[in-house]
Amino acid sequence: MADLAGDTEDRRVVFVQDFQVAERPYEEVVAWIGQDARRLFQRALEDARVEGERLRGRVCPANWPAVLAKTVELRCEPLRIRGDLALVAFSWRASGAPSLFPELDADLEIAPFGTWQTRLTLLGRYQPPGGALGWHLDQLVLRRLAESTLRAFLRSLCAAVEEAVPNTERSRKQSLS
Numbered sequence: 001m002a003d004l005a006g007d008t009e010d011r012r013v014v015f016v017q018d019f020q021v022a023e024r025p026y027e028e029v030v031a032w033i034g035q036d037a038r039r040l041f042q043r044a045l046e047d048a049r050v051e052g053e054r055l056r057g058r059v060c061p062a063n064w065p066a067v068l069a070k071t072v073e074l075r076c077e078p079l080r081i082r083g084d085l086a087l088v089a090f091s092w093r094a095s096g097a098p099s100l101f102p103e104l105d106a107d108l109e110i111a112p113f114g115t116w117q118t119r120l121t122l123l124g125r126y127q128p129p130g131g132a133l134g135w136h137l138d139q140l141v142l143r144r145l146a147e148s149t150l151r152a153f154l155r156s157l158c159a160a161v162e163e164a165v166p167n168t169e170r171s172r173k174q175s176l177s
Contacts (some may be wrong), residue, residue: 001138012135014102014128014143018151019121020158024165026112030086032165033110034079041074042151043160060150071095076168079110086110102126102146108157120161 011172022029033040077092088108094101106124113119128138138146 012127013125013172014146016126016143016147016150017122017155018126018147019119020144020154022118022120022161022165023114023115023116024118024167025159026110026118029118030079030081030110033086033088037076037079039092040088040157040160040164043164044156045074050126056069059152060156062148070101078161084112092177101130104150106150118161120154120158122150122157 002058020171057061072092073093073095074090074092078088080087080089087110090108091103091105093103104124104126106122107125109119109121111119128134128142130137
């Protein structure tokens with residue numbers, strides 16, 4: 001039974017989530033992302049490039065030197081609408097030494113947040129590599145690094161949306177004055 005307990009430890013999953021609010025209307029954000037969801041991720045990843053069906057780009061926590069960023073291969077699914085929210089499933093894995101870095105499986109939820117704003121929520125999960133030792137390192141240090149990396153990525157996604165989708169609220173206010 002001791003082996004089974006160790007085996008269970010090796011398969012622990014870490015869940016992470018965060019959200020940002022984009023200053024753009026939900027319908028317009030969904031229409032833009034719906035044209036090509038990969039385009040959103042490409043705009044958000046530093047120096048991103050498309051290779052076949054994969055998108056490669058660099059991720060790291062905010063304010064870290066670019067030399068410490070990790071190149072990941074990102075795959076994303078087309079946008080799906082589920083009631084009053086939209087969803088883009090995606091995953092990324094390190095392009096070099098993937099056994100040393102966890103693979104992230106995540107969903108980007110896109111939901112209305114009032115009339116002129118959209119909430120982008122990232123819900124992710126990963127298994128720390130390295131078995132029980134990797135799990136304990138993740139609990140001590142690496143989880144904070146992962147959360148910080150995802151937060152920086154989510155901020156980049158939000159900035160990409162705000163840059164690409166026209167600001168109809170500003171246009172509306174200007175036409176009223």
